[in-house]
Amino acid sequence: MHDASGCNSTYNTHDEPRWYDMPSMVFISALAEVDAILGDDAKLIDDICRAAEELRPRFIAIAGTPIPMMMGTDFGGVAHLIEQRTGIPTFGFATNGMNSYNKGATMALAAVARRFCPPDSEVKRDAAAGDAISVNLLGVTPLDFSVTGNVEAMQKSFADAGFRVNSCWAMGDSWERLISAGKADVNVVVSSCGIGLAEVLREKYRIPAVTGIPVGEAAQKELFADIRAAAESGRDIDISAPDAAGASFVVIGEPVQSASIARALRRDLGIESVSVISPLDFPDEDMIFARLKNAGTVIADPLYRPAVPAGCRFIELPHEGYSGRTFRDRIPLIMGEHFNDWMKKEMSL
Amino acid sequence: MIDLHNPDWSGASVKIKDASSLDPFEYGLEYGSPARGLWNIVHTGMLLPESHQIFVCAQGCLRGVVLTAAEMGAMDRFSTVAVCENNVLDGDMEALIIDGVADVIHKLPKKPKAVLVFTSCIHHFTGCDLNYVYARLRERFPDIFFTDCYMYPIMRKTATPPDPMMRKRLYSFLPKVEVRSEKSVNIIGNNYPTENSSDFVRMLHGADFEIRDLTRCRSWEEYQTMGSSRLNIAYLPAALPALTDLKERLGMDYIYIPLSYDYEEIRKNIKALSEYLDIKEIDAGLLEEEAERSLDIAKRLVGETPIEIDYTATSRPLGLAELLLAHGFNVRRVYADSFTAEEKPAFDRLRGAFPELELRATVHPKMGILPRAAVKHDEKVLAIGQKAAYSSDTPYFVNMLECGGYWGFDGISHIAEDICDAFTEEKDTKKIIQVKGWGCNC
Numbered sequence: 001m002h003d004a005s006g007c008n009s010t011y012n013t014h015d016e017p018r019w020y021d022m023p024s025m026v027f028i029s030a031l032a033e034v035d036a037i038l039g040d041d042a043k044l045i046d047d048i049c050r051a052a053e054e055l056r057p058r059f060i061a062i063a064g065t066p067i068p069m070m071m072g073t074d075f076g077g078v079a080h081l082i083e084q085r086t087g088i089p090t091f092g093f094a095t096n097g098m099n100s101y102n103k104g105a106t107m108a109l110a111a112v113a114r115r116f117c118p119p120d121s122e123v124k125r126d127a128a129a130g131d132a133i134s135v136n137l138l139g140v141t142p143l144d145f146s147v148t149g150n151v152e153a154m155q156k157s158f159a160d161a162g163f164r165v166n167s168c169w170a171m172g173d174s175w176e177r178l179i180s181a182g183k184a185d186v187n188v189v190v191s192s193c194g195i196g197l198a199e200v201l202r203e204k205y206r207i208p209a210v211t212g213i214p215v216g217e218a219a220q221k222e223l224f225a226d227i228r229a230a231a232e233s234g235r236d237i238d239i240s241a242p243d244a245a246g247a248s249f250v251v252i253g254e255p256v257q258s259a260s261i262a263r264a265l266r267r268d269l270g271i272e273s274v275s276v277i278s279p280l281d282f283p284d285e286d287m288i289f290a291r292l293k294n295a296g297t298v299i300a301d302p303l304y305r306p307a308v309p310a311g312c313r314f315i316e317l318p319h320e321g322y323s324g325r326t327f328r329d330r331i332p333l334i335m336g337e338h339f340n341d342w343m344k345k346e347m348s349l
Numbered sequence: 350m351i352d353l354h355n356p357d358w359s360g361a362s363v364k365i366k367d368a369s370s371l372d373p374f375e376y377g378l379e380y381g382s383p384a385r386g387l388w389n390i391v392h393t394g395m396l397l398p399e400s401h402q403i404f405v406c407a408q409g410c411l412r413g414v415v416l417t418a419a420e421m422g423a424m425d426r427f428s429t430v431a432v433c434e435n436n437v438l439d440g441d442m443e444a445l446i447i448d449g450v451a452d453v454i455h456k457l458p459k460k461p462k463a464v465l466v467f468t469s470c471i472h473h474f475t476g477c478d479l480n481y482v483y484a485r486l487r488e489r490f491p492d493i494f495f496t497d498c499y500m501y502p503i504m505r506k507t508a509t510p511p512d513p514m515m516r517k518r519l520y521s522f523l524p525k526v527e528v529r530s531e532k533s534v535n536i537i538g539n540n541y542p543t544e545n546s547s548d549f550v551r552m553l554h555g556a557d558f559e560i561r562d563l564t565r566c567r568s569w570e571e572y573q574t575m576g577s578s579r580l581n582i583a584y585l586p587a588a589l590p591a592l593t594d595l596k597e598r599l600g601m602d603y604i605y606i607p608l609s610y611d612y613e614e615i616r617k618n619i620k621a622l623s624e625y626l627d628i629k630e631i632d633a634g635l636l637e638e639e640a641e642r643s644l645d646i647a648k649r650l651v652g653e654t655p656i657e658i659d660y661t662a663t664s665r666p667l668g669l670a671e672l673l674l675a676h677g678f679n680v681r682r683v684y685a686d687s688f689t690a691e692e693k694p695a696f697d698r699l700r701g702a703f704p705e706l707e708l709r710a711t712v713h714p715k716m717g718i719l720p721r722a723a724v725k726h727d728e729k730v731l732a733i734g735q736k737a738a739y740s741s742d743t744p745y746f747v748n749m750l751e752c753g754g755y756w757g758f759d760g761i762s763h764i765a766e767d768i769c770d771a772f773t774e775e776k777d778t779k780k781i782i783q784v785k786g787w788g789c790n791c
Contacts, residue, residue: 003502004470004501004502004503004505005379005502005505006410006413006500006502007409007410007413008379008380008381009381009385009389009413009785010412010413010416011381012381012382012383012385013383013385013413013416013783013785014412014413014416019383020383020739020779020783023717023718023721023722024717025714025717025718026717027378027379027380027714027717028378028379028381029378029379030376030377030378030379030505030506030712031503032503032505032506032507033473033503033504033506033507036474036503046377047377047378048378050377050378051377051378051714054351054357054360054714054715055351055714055715055718056351065407065409065410066406066407066409066410066432066437066469066470066471067470067471067474067503069434069437070437070471070474070475096407096409096434097407097408097409097410098407098408098409098431098432098433098434099408099409100408303419303424306424323416323419324412324416324419325416326416326419326420
């Protein structure tokens with residue numbers, strides 16, 4: 001992170017829940033006032049090269065923050081120079097801290113696939129895999145799924161439905177499994193962080209994509225049917241989310257998760273009047289307050305509670321991309337039938 | 350990849366005999382430990398009773414401070430104004446702050462006594478006219494006190510880093526008074542209250558002095574009375590800018606009696622304060638004997654157990670290491686990236702007396718990988734400080750931050766007792782050290 005400081009205290013508390021237990025090579029450049037004024041990119045390059053020579057990472061990624069944006073740091077050029085000097089593949093991302101996490105995450109995952117996944121002609125499909133449709137799960141980040149069991153439950157849902165999970169981008173899988181993504185039949189975009197990656201894998205391997213997570217007993221069957229259809233047709237399938245005007249049931253959150261929950265509410269619980277608010281970029285508080293004015297039930301991260309009108313039922317669904325670790329111990333399992341159990345419990349309270 | 354079986358610690362570790370200066374490590378990329386107990390500017394700002402904080406920054410930077418406030422249950426005293434790309438391009442930063450802050454205040458259910466407006470690196474670099482901003486805000490809200498605070502980590506390595514600056518701004522609302530209370534003094538610049546049993550506190554209480562301390566203030570009025578105290582006292586280096594600022598703005602005299610583990614220096618500080626206030630000096634001899642007794646008990650319990658100390662526990666980690674080594678403890682390592690000038694005498698003495706003492710960086714990139722991989726789990730280690738506890742992966746640690754409010758001989762006795770407790774009782778290190786702003790109970 002090309003940053004003064006501050007970023008590190010966020011990613012090692014709220015953004016990366018595995019920070020305590022897993023060795024991690026995320027660093028800040030410790031950008032100082034004088035370096036910013038003088039535009040001293042040489043210091044950044046030297047510092048990165050020195051650390052890289054000591055730690056020998058598989059690749060290097062440099063991401064920006066507000067001050068590098070103002071300095072006009074040429075991240076592509078800096079990355080090129082570092083790669084020349086170290087021989088280590090290097091990426092530069094001109095992020096600026098003014099957008100939501102999913103923008104940067106989708107850029108990063110796409111860049112890794114573009115650079116490291118081999119060309120289609122070199123992919124050896126596994127003949128022993130049999131008839132099972134294999135899927136890549138794209139956009140599995142700790143910010144979207146945390147470390148409370150939903151990743152494992154999601155993988156189990158796919159396995160129970162007869163799918164083979166070829167790779168899980170990017171939690172829990174080895175490097176080798178990730179770059180074998182070309183072997184899969186269908187990409188399942190499970191969060192907005194996976195959108196760019198799906199585009200790269202479509203370009204490289206013509207793998208079709210379906211967007212959604214397996215939430216709700218009936219709704220997940222619909223998702224699975226769409227995946228099978230995509231595998232057969234080779235075409236993307238776009239599943240629309242319910243969006244009833246003036247809906248009394250509102251889901252607020254990450255776009256893919258919220259749309260999947262909204263579909264499950266309709267399909268599994270028969271709730272027709274559902275809408276979704278996904279305020280990841282430029283969240284307009286006044287707009288959210290206005291849309292919630294007549295809501296009867298809201299599912300959202302606990303930090304949204306003050307936005308909910310009096311008398312409205314509020315169902316907590318903590319999301320690390322929003323409230324970080326603050327409510328982690330209250331994140332429910334929502335994959336497959338767990339969603340039905342959770343909703344039954346919440347609605348009976 | 351890095352070889353964890355044969356780790357190369359160069360650059361991240363040095364014997365004190367080989368350390369060339371108080372800055373023994375080269376600066377470069379920085380790693381951040383999961384030990385988060387030190388307070389940040391949000392925690393410190395919340396010490397001000399009946400105030401409200403408004404941060405103006407890019408949303409990526411806001412995330413950290415928003416969640417700090419959320420974790421400490423203080424969202425009702427905290428708001429934000431997001432700076433977007435168009436604000437940088439359009440040059441309307443002043444209007445964004447004024448309108449954003451006004452909007453927040455209008456929506457608050459109750460008007461705060463004071464508003465701390467935090468601007469950020471971006472305002473520093475765009476040349477935002479903060480004088481204009483605060484003048485307009487004071488015009489629009491004449492019944493609210495405003496002050497300028499700064500979330501600008503880019504100034505971390507300058508003369509005005511964010512943490513001491515925050516401690517300074519906290520006292521910017523104190524009024525200038527003509528008549529001061531002869532029997533009142535302030536303790537300035539701490540996040541934690543000073544122990545009542547501390548040498549100088551007992552001495553002041555013995556002379557019937559009232560001690561005012563922001564960490565103990567529960568109302569705006571109580572805070573304001575600090576302006577009428579006779580003397581400001583501080584003992585942490587981070588408090589020095591606040592002391593000098595209060596002297597310049599309000600004419601408040603001050604005395605700096607630095608935290609120390611050196612008996613001679615402690616005695617000197619006690620004497621200096623007693624002479625300044627013309628009060629009876631506390632019997633340092635008795636206090637010293639008690640400290641010696643406590644250290645002796647701790648040494649007999651701990652024996653040769655290796656001890657590791659880090660800078661988050663105390664602003665004088667070398668001083669503490671020297672004290673313990675001189676009393677026979679097996680201090681093998683001190684974690685810090687640099688040392689203050691106050692540590693120079695201890696640094697020099699240690700180089701001569703204990704040349705094998707290891708100094709280890711905390712932010713060097715290797716610290717994200719090597720320490721935990723090198724831990725010998727069959728060895729019992731006692732840590733003093735959260736970063737030392739994490740790096741040595743030990744449940745036996747003294748959870749002390751910023752000296753824990755301990756001062757003087759009494760402080761040494763407390764540390765010795767805490768060492769005994771830490772040695773005998775395991776702590777849930779993972780759970781404790783990840784808590785941000787340990788002990789903030791606003």
